């Protein structure tokens with residue numbers, strides 16, 4: 001037997017799930033089990049109770065709202081990868097989803113599990129920080145909304161209380177009209193079974209995609225695995241806003257990302273290397289977003305395909 | 307210790323069994339029900355040796371709890387061949403020498419099944435992308451990619467539904483004699499790990 005024994009609970013509604021959380025102190029929520037299963041197999045986690053969210057149908061949805069798209073916590077990577085709505089409105093998310101592991105992990109893993117786990121190397125944490133998402137969090141006696149920027153506090157430490165669960169992420173779409181927006185999720189990954197060394201999530205909105213020199217009205221950049229939390233780099237955003245994208249501006253992006261990055265050493269990549277990758281991938285990812293936002297030929301170094 | 311009575315359908319056969327909460331699907335299949343097609347490699351969702359189909363989706367059976375599959379349909383590699391008639395994917399793996407020791411093969415075949423359902427005519431890059439979660443330590447992958455391409459050629463057009471594919475593509479030659487059937491148990495010693 002790999003995991004230590006535990007009691008298994010199968011709620012069918014959010015209220016049942018939060019009641020179980022309130023009732024049992026040492027409980028873990030079970031989503032896709034693609035992270036929890038591994039720590040439990042290694043007995044790094046030995047919860048007394050598992051509360052399975054896979055039977056809570058109300059948590060699995062992708063829904064268009066007035067000025068946003070909401071994604072339920074139990075939405076699987078595969079659904080995000082293939083959602084037409086997301087591909088049209090928030091293409092960063094399908095691009096982030098399709099690069100996670102292989103298809104059988106993506107058939108199980110969920111948005112909520114990834115946010116719950118809060119690994120700073122995770123794809124969605126960086127994407128949601130770049131997109132200024134709000135998390136909808138529920139407990140037995142309260143519902144609250146938390147901006148993702150306040151949610152990730154320190155390494156795998158979040159604003160979520162023991163008796164709470166993440167119900168959904170609400171992601172604003174009004175800043176990013178598809179016809180003049182480009183988004184990119186670019187990652188460096190040594191092998192499919194590993195997490196990325198560094199990823200760069202970017203979005204760019206231009207004034208006029210058909211202009212000779214489209215001006216960047218708004219830019220977003222968040223880095224994964226470049227610090228103990230997903231890292232938004234506002235200095236880099238400011239460096240490209242208000243003008244047409246130039247090599248000089250991209251150089252400033254790389255410098256700002258490099259200055260902001262403060263990663264830990266890892267076995268396959270020391271912190272110095274990760275800082276360098278953060279700068280280079282920030283640059284490439286923003287150039288790709290600009291390229292996708294505009295209808296002109298740009299001649300910045302083409303981003304490497306994943 | 308908490309146990310659960312569950313019923314699941316494996317390769318069209320209804321199975322009833324009692325599992326602990328912590329019993330992994332791959333252990334239930336192999337140790338309790340005798341479906342040794344799914345192999346155990348990493349037990350942490352990395353290698354893909356344990357891949358089976360759960361209600362139509364390829365999953366790694368080492369990170370699904372058996373109790374979660376109550377009422378579900380599971381297909382293991384044993385469910386693909388019809389007697390000695392291999393299904394087109396198995397046949398292509400055989401013809402293209404896409405295996406050496408064969409340990410990764412059940413998982414590769416089950417992942418290929420999903421791949422061809424999603425995209426009946428994938429190019430080599432797509433095949434490599436979709437097989438990323440399956441590790442082979444012998445072949446160097448090239449023949450596996452060739453086998454998937456050849457299986458795609460055989461099943462194209464019929465791959466919308468696996469039932470069609472199975473019904474429509476009788477194997478060209480029925481010798482199949484020395485073909486691996488993948489359901490033998492050369493690795494029984496990994497029990498209890």
Ligand SMILES: Cc1cc2nc3c(=O)[nH]c(=O)nc-3n(C[C@H](O)[C@H](O)[C@H](O)COP(=O)(O)OP(=O)(O)OC[C@H]3O[C@@H](n4cnc5c(N)ncnc54)[C@H](O)[C@@H]3O)c2cc1C
Pocket residue numbers: 028029030031032033034035036037053073074099100101102105108109110111112113114115116117121122123124160164165166167192193194195196350351352
């Ligand atoms: C081989 C492999 C490669 C991977 N590569 C990547 C990668 O490149 N990038 C990446 O981002 N991820 C990667 N992952 C992780 C994958 O995305 C996981 O699926 C994900 O991180 C966890 O989601 P899950 O649904 O499996 O959650 P689980 O493993 O079930 O849960 C993870 C944690 O979140 C908690 N949780 C679950 N749901 C909720 C909720 N609704 N509210 C609050 N807490 C909750 C659980 O209690 C648990 O602590 C990889 C995984 C594998 C196996």
Ligand code: FES
Pocket residue numbers: 345346347348349350351352353354355356357366367368369
């Ligand atoms: S044994 Fe399940 S993925 Fe390796």
Ligand code: FES
Pocket residue numbers: 404405406407408409410411441442443444445
């Ligand atoms: S054939 Fe030996 S591991 Fe793939």
